[in-house]
Amino acid sequence: MANRTDDAQAELDSVEAELEMVELQISELLEKQTKLNSRKNKLLKNLEGACSSAQPSGSSKAPKQAPFSKQDLKHYEKSDFSWSKEVQTKLSSVFQLSKFRPLQQAAINLSMSGKDLFLVMPTGRGKSLCYQLPALCSKGFTLVIAPLVSLMEDQLMSLKSNNVSAVTLNASSTKEDSKQVLAGMIDTNSPFKLLYVTPEKVAKSKLLMSKLEKAYNMGLLARIAVDEVHCCSQWGHDFRPDYKLLGILKRQFPNVPLVGLTATATSNVLKDCQKILCVQEPITLTAPFNRPNLYYEVCFKDNVDCIDQIAALIRGRYKNQSGIVYVFSQKDAEVVATDLQKKDILAQPYHANMEPADKSLVHQRWSSKKIQVVVATVAFGMGIDKADVRFVIHHTISKSIENYYQESGRAGRDDGPADCIVFFGFMDIFRISTMVVMENTGQQKLKNMIAYCQNLDRCRRAMMAIHFDEVWNDKECNQMCDICRHGNDYITMDITQHARDVVEVVEMAGSMDEKLTPLKVCDAWMGKGPAKRRKTIKVTSLSRLEVESIIIHLLLHGYFSEDFSFTPYTTYFYLKLGPKASLLKNGSHSITMKMRRVVSPATVKKVSESAGGKSSAKVEGKRPADSDNKKSVAKKVKTLP
């Protein structure tokens, strides 16, 4: 009798476990269905609105206004407006430019016609010109809202070099300067054509608002430009609370045309910005996000560090060329700069904690080619406008694809070939993860970035296009990413049993009330942990990099999840079982992943000399997956178990 009850109980347990798995699978499929539906809708919308490579689109919030069509765009690309002659003359005489880049002319004409406009254009394509040139051809002055004082100062410097009179009002303006600027705003002779302010200034300075009001009534407030407009939206990647208050401008000055500029905003972010800025019916001009001259590549950090690899690139492929190395922290900036200096590279650090004078000195030295490389944190960011940056190397991955797109986009602004290389290291993931722990969407954004790096079979541009809701044809990459150029250097591997084993490692630690950091999980699984653990663990024969790849894959796909622990000084990242871990108990559940083929160093070609050149082959970073397993390097290609 007892036996029969036990059997029934066991069967019930198993049925319940199976049901739980089915439910998980259903929820996974539902999630997939939602994602696919949303993708489908976006594609349908894009198809409807598609017109040539540039896609202007009317605001979806403006049903009464006919959508901005291909014909409309053609109309605004003409040069027979009453202001066209002046615009053309100033383009060459003031800005010393010979012709417009795509969408610049349309944007300028639209703004000159008094339309409200959102301009989405890749970083470095010349958004500033789209409000600076109209400013010079209009009565009065243009109010520019920019998020950072350093960005404003860079713009003022470059405008000054073109003899354009532009001023700023910010927290560090002297009383005397402020007084002059405020008086200039209501001077009919307009002593300046552009006034740069921070959003904080607009939100907090009643004096500024009252002068704007007066200037508006005198017809002197020609235009409002909101630079980096995505900062308005919490869904944007650089949300700034004070941007939320900028709706006051359009409410108070409804007749003044507003132009919002950004390099990275999805359609949802733009809709949010439109609402926040109280713009009724803006026209959105979206330039293709693709920067065809940039070559994208991901290198895997080998176990020690990637300084040797980076130094080899800088001394080889990028000899005598300017570039940026982005690092994770201020300390890293100092350390990496010193390490590169030791290797005879003219490198200097740049981070937020340096004195302003030191920062501008580094910036100046780099701009004038006295140093080759700036080793920088993200503080070296918006507004950096050096045309001939031939490489942007990420010593540590960015915290999101948006950030990566923007940081890497500082390369090749002169349209010449330039390389964007990320060094992808296992431990960096967790450093960043704990850094973004307070951000609502921080972990998801980081995971997207990790997926970009971990990817082995999809064009890097396609990964970005999907992220930014762009319709993309992989052929357009033109072999300007490592995947398209070298492709197919992977095998598809069934990792189900490996996954079960490593999940068991974490489970077992949990049962002993022990939390494991990712590093400890690797060590334990590879039989390197404390003896008591080793006894019970099925030690793997996989190499370190394979172990790391599998752990990352399991984290990205919900078999593991993050378990943060806070102390007053630091945040720790531990691995715990994720919602999908229980699926592994099901005998029929399987997981496959793409794994890099293990290639011996002999087959890895050395760094070539040309930036983005087709001959560049693989850089040294494409190390054998088992680089710590020295014995196996004799084999040319080892396929994985």
Ligand SMILES: Nc1ncnc2c1ncn2[C@@H]1O[C@H](COP(=O)(O)OP(=O)(O)OP(=O)(O)O)[C@@H](O)[C@H]1O
């Ligand atoms: N028509 C043009 N022809 C050649 N160069 C141009 C043209 N328009 C702008 N540029 C140059 O492109 C560079 C980048 O311009 P700008 O700073 O406006 O970029 P951006 O789109 O605002 O980028 P970010 O998103 O990084 O702010 C500048 O050096 C500018 O002089």
Ligand SMILES: [Mg+2]
């Ligand atoms: Mg800009």
Ligand SMILES: [Zn+2]
């Ligand atoms: Zn590609």
